[in-house]
Amino acid sequence: MKTPPTFAHKIRHTLALLLAMAGINSFAAEPTVPISLSPDVLRTVEALRAAALADNNGYAVVEDLVTQVGPRLAGSEAEARARDWAVSMLRSQGFAKVRAETFPMAAWQPGSQSARVVGHNAQALSIAALGGSPSTVAGGIEAPVLRLASMAELNALEANLAAGKIIFIDEPMARTGDGSGYGAAVGKRRACAPAAKRKGALACLIRAVGTNTDRFTHQGMGAAGDATTLVPSAALAPPDADILARLVKQALTPVVVHLDIDASTNAQAQSGNVLAEVIGRSAPEQIVLAAAHLDSWTLGHGAVDDGAGIAIITAAARLINELPIKPRRSIRILLAGAEEQGGIGGTAYGKAHGQEQHVIAAESDGGAGKIWRMRTRVAVSALPYSQALQRALAPLAINAGDNLLNKDGGGTDIDAITEQGAAIIALNQDMSRYFDVHHTANDVLAEVDLNALRQNIAAWAIALYLAAEMEWQPQP
């Protein structure tokens, strides 16, 4: 999962909330005539649910990905192997039209990196360079640390207080079920390096953007730029941020840190998307798009982010592909490349396929936690169908939540399509534990729970099937 959400999402969400608070519901009206699904469709929904809740295929997909490929940085040789793996895997699952579509990108690559307190409290600090970070000078830099509680404190700081320092933004992240703690905490990951540069600082360290207390640090994209606009930047594992914070608070003289980051950008890298289809029986040109992403960061195995998403949509679509009667519309799997470095795969997909008939799109990129809420962004006239879908998901303990707002923002891999008018289904996962492992070395298979994965597969199978089968026009 790449975050923060785009600015457009935030505006949309804020607007919808404001309208809701004012009791205004201009975007969506409570539907008055519930629609019913036919007995055949309902039987198929039940069969899909039962099959998914006993599914082993999805788990085998993510297990195989972490085993055969492991970490797969955008634009790397490993990501290319992941594409080959995906093409071969999707073919063996029986999908139609399996193909890779490559695109060029400038790929950031981390090299060696280390940090340590120097002097009479010398000890190593566990760090991860932030995506886009320039290298330090060879041999590293050594400078006093200036601890600040937030980006606001850095922005308000007189430049002469920052000059020559290593800025340390010691801001924690709240644990939330809906992932909103991340949105609040991740800002410093992008903002610190350029702000520190403007203030004349030498580097920026941030407390890792995660909810874990164990000694895993966190990768993730920082700001775009180069050494003329950015200082080198890295995230500290929480226990290391704790130690640095205590040292700074206790010290009578400045605490000095040595920081050494080696990183590079390959301007000529190649990434790519992988596509596969379940071809609709009567309206094959109408596409229900199901997206996840292929690339990962380098510290972990990419099991949760986003091997789980790949497993969920693949296993769900396969169950539909093996139905005796296919749904009316086509279901297309999009495994996007280079999501983590700016949603590049989603953008490339939009360029290549934006003119096709995308009816509705959904993305699985919130880990492997159970789905607790379904939301949509559909035409008001389509809301009775949305509610029929919600009723079909209710036995999986999935709520409608605040879907009256009908304004879900979608996700990175489908933005290009939904911004062109496709409707959105959002199957929101419980993210209360996601940010314990997200972008860390502990993004490993053991963090994928089989039962939760099966619940995801069941919800996706039902949602994709109904989206493709119901006689609705969901585009808003």
Add this chain to the structure above:
Amino acid sequence: MKTPPTFAHKIRHTLALLLAMAGINSFAAEPTVPISLSPDVLRTVEALRAAALADNNGYAVVEDLVTQVGPRLAGSEAEARARDWAVSMLRSQGFAKVRAETFPMAAWQPGSQSARVVGHNAQALSIAALGGSPSTVAGGIEAPVLRLASMAELNALEANLAAGKIIFIDEPMARTGDGSGYGAAVGKRRACAPAAKRKGALACLIRAVGTNTDRFTHQGMGAAGDATTLVPSAALAPPDADILARLVKQALTPVVVHLDIDASTNAQAQSGNVLAEVIGRSAPEQIVLAAAHLDSWTLGHGAVDDGAGIAIITAAARLINELPIKPRRSIRILLAGAEEQGGIGGTAYGKAHGQEQHVIAAESDGGAGKIWRMRTRVAVSALPYSQALQRALAPLAINAGDNLLNKDGGGTDIDAITEQGAAIIALNQDMSRYFDVHHTANDVLAEVDLNALRQNIAAWAIALYLAAEMEWQPQP
């Protein structure tokens, strides 16, 4: 905590168990006349318990140690700083006769280390070199992996099957409350490198000796020797062991791993113990010894192993030192150096102080889990006092367990003393989660629970006080 237990402990324990199974209790008889503690003593016990259960001093001790020093490998500059820290800390706590006693040692030091699968499934593997491992040749070695389920399989292997291979002992560890899973699993850590060398293998990888499923690998002492008797050896993080195991099982051709370990031994290193005392009011020459260890491995901060032990015995002894009337005997704190590399500090202490009157000894080196069981090894005639102590601990939810066997083995730091005749008190901690973090990068302060630490301090304060105050002769 250094393990495995010495051979002598194992024999003793096994013998005691066999006797118990046979209904024979030759070592200890159920005492017939319970002794009672005086009202004054009982009031003091209650006061110590209440003070300990509100104690913040112990937590501050371990917090300060990980902050000011952090990792402190035996024989290193950091361990020397830890001694300075300990002397200063114990003086500020108000103890008498605070002093460091140094001794020479040959200190193993890990350098850079890496491992990766090579070829079409290339990915990095997370490893930690085992203590005592020689370096690989410069640039590392590259060889096919031979996966075995246990040391028994390696020992039974025909040499021509091992020659030129990297041996991978893929044996898991059981989670147990009493730490016995570790005893069963740790054998390979010492045995693999020499056995692999004898068979002509090039290196040995073991599944990390821990109960964690997250991506932390595990350090710990391997076998003694050098490159003529040992192959380089390292422990794999559990998720990496999982991946390597699956690759080996699936592969049609051998899985090749590149392994690069740099390590050295400083034959002229110095370590040291730190001592401090609560001087007894009427029999100061009689010593109740309370031990923990100062050194740690390098990956983590040494909060749990054994910062917690240092905090527990220090805070407990301080509460006794501040009583209006000191106990009859002296209580001596021993913070041992170089425990992890073979109990060298405990041995040095035995040499320097073995002729003093050690009445009874206890060690805190099982992490920060609550104490669930008290056992002793005392003279049969002293068992009524043992039981009085057990009754005083019962309000802390501490059981007598199988103390009729009266054969606890003590611990590394006190072996030299107890083998010379001192009695033993063992306050056994709940170790069900200890081996999730033991010797890993995640041995951090967040793994120390304040309430559990306070319960430990309360039990230790009561046990040390009664051991020093009661009119008993516990030596067996």
